[in-house]
Amino acid sequence: MDFSELKSVCCGCSIRELCLPAGLTDQEVLLLDQHMSHRQPVKKGESLYRTGDSFRSLYAVSAGFFKTSILHEDGRTQVTGFQMAGEILGLDAISADRHVCDAVALEDSVVCEVPFDRFEELGQLMTNLQRRFNRTLSREIVRDQGVMLLLGSMRSEERLAAFLVNLATRFSARKQSSSELVLRMTREDIGSYLGLKLETVSRLLSRFHDEGMLSVRGRNIRILDPAGLNRLVVSA
Amino acid sequence: MDFSELKSVCCGCSIRELCLPAGLTDQEVLLLDQHMSHRQPVKKGESLYRTGDSFRSLYAVSAGFFKTSILHEDGRTQVTGFQMAGEILGLDAISADRHVCDAVALEDSVVCEVPFDRFEELGQLMTNLQRRFNRTLSREIVRDQGVMLLLGSMRSEERLAAFLVNLATRFSARKQSSSELVLRMTREDIGSYLGLKLETVSRLLSRFHDEGMLSVRGRNIRILDPAGLNRLVVSA
DNA sequence: TGCGCTTTTTGACAAATATCAAAAAACTGC
DNA sequence: GCAGTTTTTTGATATTTGTCAAAAAGCGCA
Numbered sequence: 001m002d003f004s005e006l007k008s009v010c011c012g013c014s015i016r017e018l019c020l021p022a023g024l025t026d027q028e029v030l031l032l033d034q035h036m037s038h039r040q041p042v043k044k045g046e047s048l049y050r051t052g053d054s055f056r057s058l059y060a061v062s063a064g065f066f067k068t069s070i071l072h073e074d075g076r077t078q079v080t081g082f083q084m085a086g087e088i089l090g091l092d093a094i095s096a097d098r099h100v101c102d103a104v105a106l107e108d109s110v111v112c113e114v115p116f117d118r119f120e121e122l123g124q125l126m127t128n129l130q131r132r133f134n135r136t137l138s139r140e141i142v143r144d145q146g147v148m149l150l151l152g153s154m155r156s157e158e159r160l161a162a163f164l165v166n167l168a169t170r171f172s173a174r175k176q177s178s179s180e181l182v183l184r185m186t187r188e189d190i191g192s193y194l195g196l197k198l199e200t201v202s203r204l205l206s207r208f209h210d211e212g213m214l215s216v217r218g219r220n221i222r223i224l225d226p227a228g229l230n231r232l233v234v235s236a
Numbered sequence: 237m238d239f240s241e242l243k244s245v246c247c248g249c250s251i252r253e254l255c256l257p258a259g260l261t262d263q264e265v266l267l268l269d270q271h272m273s274h275r276q277p278v279k280k281g282e283s284l285y286r287t288g289d290s291f292r293s294l295y296a297v298s299a300g301f302f303k304t305s306i307l308h309e310d311g312r313t314q315v316t317g318f319q320m321a322g323e324i325l326g327l328d329a330i331s332a333d334r335h336v337c338d339a340v341a342l343e344d345s346v347v348c349e350v351p352f353d354r355f356e357e358l359g360q361l362m363t364n365l366q367r368r369f370n371r372t373l374s375r376e377i378v379r380d381q382g383v384m385l386l387l388g389s390m391r392s393e394e395r396l397a398a399f400l401v402n403l404a405t406r407f408s409a410r411k412q413s414s415s416e417l418v419l420r421m422t423r424e425d426i427g428s429y430l431g432l433k434l435e436t437v438s439r440l441l442s443r444f445h446d447e448g449m450l451s452v453r454g455r456n457i458r459i460l461d462p463a464g465l466n467r468l469v470v471s472a
Numbered sequence: 473t474g475c476g477c478t479t480t481t482t483g484a485c486a487a488a489t490a491t492c493a494a495a496a497a498a499c500t501g502c
Numbered sequence: 503g504c505a506g507t508t509t510t511t512t513g514a515t516a517t518t519t520g521t522c523a524a525a526a527a528g529c530g531c532a
Contacts, residue, residue, distance in 0.1 A: 070385055073470050078385040092381060094374035101381070120370070124363050131356060137373035138330035144380035145328060145337070149306055149314040151387035152431035156519070186479065195388035197520055202481055218480075218528070234309050392489070423510065433490055438511055454498065454510075 036119065037112045042066075048089060048103040048111060055093035057113045061085050064109020065184040068101045069192070079193040081143075082106075082167075082185060085174055090116075091140050106184040151195045159194040160204045161232035164214075168223060179226070183219040272355065273348040278302075284325060284339040284347060291329035293349045297321050300345020301420040304337045305428070315429040317379075318342075318403075318421060321410055326352075327376050342420040387431045395430040396440045397468035400450075404459060415462070419455040 039062065042048050048059060051071055066083040080101060083089055093099045094116070123130035150159050164181070172178030183190070187198040187205075194201070205221075208214040213229060215222040223229060275298065278284050284295060287307055302319040316337060319325055329335045330352070359366035386395050400417070408414030419426070423434040423441075430437070441457075444450040449465060451458040459465060 070381060072385060072389065076389050078388045080381045080384055091374060092377045094370050095378050096375075100378055120363075120367060123366065124360065127356075127360050130359065130366060134330050134356070134369075134373065137370065137377070138328055139332075140377050141328045141373070141380060142331050142336055144377060144384065145306060145316045148316055148380065148383055148387060149308060151384060152314045152428065153308065153312050187481095188479085192388065198480080199482085199521085200519060202479095203519095206481070422508090434510080435491085435512085436489060438509095439489095442511070 042105040049099045053099045059089040059111040062110040065106045070101045179223045181221045278341040285335045289335045295325040295347040298346040301342045306337045415459045417457045
């Protein structure tokens, strides 16, 4: 997808995404978006924000793909998530009015920027909006705890299987194929997210391939045996 | 501390804790607490709530100590956190109106229960309250991401050191000794939280003890070399 | 198209952590 | 204070994952 195409993709989406599943009408959403949100392209490799930046806005990903990562003093980094269209960036910055992670586009992307002070004002006026937003924040907590489970009690093959199943599920929720994945991140990014070294990720992908569970060609992955993958996640 | 003592400890604390650092006056807090929150003792070993319970209230820990854990289908569990006086339980349940973890008291404890529907109404009326609460939720996200960093990129000794430093810091913020820790959880709980086996936790404690960094007598731990511990966390 | 850089794969080996087992210590209820 | 249970410690060994290295594949750009 090239950049000029992306510019026409974005719709009145940011408020909707911040508060989905919404109780607002389409007209309300559209109205709000027009007044509050600002579409913004981010090129592959660029940072949307960096650790330490002061916090002004949340961002809804309209198109593209991001990763977020935190830095340890000694230079090690931990990828904390991958965000695709319809997902929100910046929730962790509300806490201290300062971004505490880096958000980097892994492909040419578009975000809708929502100034947080105006969003908060609006929440005061619209009960429903605020309620949805509380849920959005809580959902992120639940997601993070799922990652803790993954990192704290799964073995490497289960982690990778869970990661692939999760990606496939999110793609299919966005009406993209759930068996044909194009990874936007490196093996190192995946490894960081899963608490594994890149070589381990590579070996596991090769093994899943050899076992007929996946077809792996670089970053193009086809899931051949979804049930088998799921079995690894649930029981193995 | 026995139970009858605990009953006299709780003050008008729940709203304050939900929204600290607060912009409300003491009188406001007291007023709100009297109308909205309900003090409740929880005996050691009892569950405050369980996975699947429907969500009605948040809880501020007034006194005592809790752990939260999530269950994997196959019976494995992952401890997601330990909560002490002044900390909040239940934020993850807002997402789906249902608790997604178990909260168990690790000693006789007291919580302040805050019915969430009434709290939300109040947030609509008091801008400041809602703003504080957004931050509280975001702070939990940041905390969880810190655990991801710990689980995803630290080695066992760094994890344990980070855990001890974190506990000590939280105790001292509550004006308790930061060098004299009485662990309320088992080695297995610690291991689950840190993504390690209980034997590994035990061995590491013994090693820190032998190296003169800690004095370990069962669950009584004295930190003899805080700087050494910190060095492990930051750079090792 | 081809050159240089980054990413990925694979192998051999090393290190970290888990597993299994058994004894010691601590706690619980009476 | 004692008997039974749970928790903790420690040792010997196994397994998993990481480290180092080198070649292959893929990608960006002149």
